[in-house]
Amino acid sequence: MFFKVFFLFSVYILVIRAELSSLTGFKTIPKPLYDWPNIENQNQNSVPRVTVSIYYESLCPDCINFFTNQLKPNLEKFYKYLNLDFVPYGNCNQTQSEGKWNFTCQHGPLECSDNKWQACAINVLPSKPKCLAQYLTCYMTSVKKTHSAYLCAKKLGLLQSYKKIKDCVQNDDFSSELLAHYGNRTRSLIPRLSWVPLITFNGVFNKIDQYNAEHNFPKAICNYLIPKPAKIC
Template sequence: MSVKTTTAFFVALTLIVVNVSHAEGFALQAKKLYDWPNTENEKQNSVPRVTVSIYYESLCPDCINFFTNQLAPNLVKYYKYLNLDFLPYGNCKQEKIDGKWNFTCQHGAPEFAKNKWQACSINVLPSKPKCLAKYITCYMTSVHKSHTGYLCAKKLGLLQSYKKIKDCYQNDDFSNELMAHYGNRTHSFTPPLNWMPSIVFNGVYNKTDQQDAENNLPKAICRHLNPKPAKVC
């Protein structure tokens, strides 16, 4: 399977988003993860973009290394050329017993909790992709072992969103469905993802992109931008 990258490339990804109609009311609703063009900054609609899907898990050292040494230092420079698609699930397993989801993650219950917090963050901040990217990156690179979600929200001026994320997280029925959603996407990907993080460009995985993303993210991004922006490539 091959995909030719064009400036009008569109990936029809879907995301379950949170609809809060009451203090504790959540509804599952299908929504496109990315609209084309990106409505956050209409002046940048004409720039080439690449969709980068990041399959990862919260306590994986290699995942933390990717966020710390590749995504964080390049986010500001390359953000307007990216549609970032975060999938916080990794090497977890899931099964539904008596109508309830059960999850087992590679790094135990703490990792599942952190994955789930990020899943709720993605659903609370879907209309603010730049804020979301900064928040997830802050969360993954934080040196604080506890209260990371709150500290990153405070740092980025997202305390109002923090309460919504917390409400989502504490609603186990809803947040576990979110995790199952990311689990289904992770488990159904072809070829099977045997390494975390797995970095996928425009919906297609290949080893060259993976190696470059982990060691030289700008090189991988520029490979997929057409035309290539002279200022960054």
Template sequence: MRRFITLILFLCCISYSICDKCNVPPEFWCSSPEIAAKCEVTRQCQSYFSTQLRQADMVNFTLYFESNCPDCKNFFRSQLSPNYEKLSGIMNLTLVPYGNAREQKSGSGKWKFTCQHGKEECIGNLIETCAIHLMKNISSYFPFISCIENDQFAEPQDSAEKCAKKLGVDFKSIKECTNSDLGNKLEHEMAVRTDALSPPHKYVPWVTLNGVHTEDIEQQAEKDLVKLICGAYKGSDKPAICGEIKTTRRCYRY
């Protein structure tokens, strides 16, 4: 299905000059509603999105962050890390390690990244991006990335080495990836996803709920992620943690 849609989009690109308006390769146009809107192919991607929704009635929650950002680390520590496993049955979590970085193509054809918190943050972003690619399943790579982000005082690479040893993760292959053409390409893909956000992100952590970002969603996520996800889930089979949400009680007149 994905390959068929990619072919259709490529033909549209040739026929209607969409390529002139969109700097994202066709194979990524259906990777998120934000990119589809930017490239003016929402209608063409709709069948792919609908298939995803039919396969799982989950809440799609995406976190755009950077590896050495104090506020991102706080979001992991206070909201995401303690609650992810409890919500994993109703939440599709996507992590995008790039944040406020900038990219520029070098003379060698590779991408050069400049990060808000310096070179070490760029290395951290690459480590987390390579971990996502190499470890495949979020149930495998989330504990590793969560461990890195919960280390408040060490540089990302030092945290990654400690966390890999603690969790039995093959850090050698991840490190090799960060220095490879593959790692460079993977981080560029994170840049493409981040730069395609609509509205454009103004800060990190930046979240989308089912592809949508508003200030209200952001504030709810940072204040009480469990309440946000449980409220957005439409299924009747909510996990136990949803029943633990504290609600305001009132005494009404009679």
């Protein structure tokens, strides 16, 4: 009798947790943030792909330059050959006190806020990686930084997703936990992050790839595609 009651009680608790999760719109814990490779379209075995991880911060001029001059003009052309892995954190510091995260970002509180917006976008759009890449690229390259999160969502037809992203950001405990995850990933980098953007290919950093990525992104990608796609490499 005891075990039957215990079993029924356990089921009841699970149901309640599921209902609360659906009501808030968030999972009880942040989704696990993938490390490379984040494979999409695995059935396209004939297409060579490379995982590019971009460690960056939202208001860094060099990061904006990379998104503007390298990622944006090449995204459509190379996207099907890429697994893009965005890590919006950069030269930030985090501390935890009484269960609350506190962040200090290189370019001030606005950068911390923008980093959270982008972390939440990654959390909301895991099943739409191309939309996510377009959204983050739009966000980073917007001339008018005010309301860029909304304007980019409107431009890309993602207003429904925008509401979920906004809800995520406004849930401070949740969005802070997401950002802390990216902080842990950034601090575990080898070599240690000392500049941004820092870009790795298939989870490995080297200076030649970094230089190529910042100055000739197609060349950096093509070095890893075997066989090399005709006409673009």
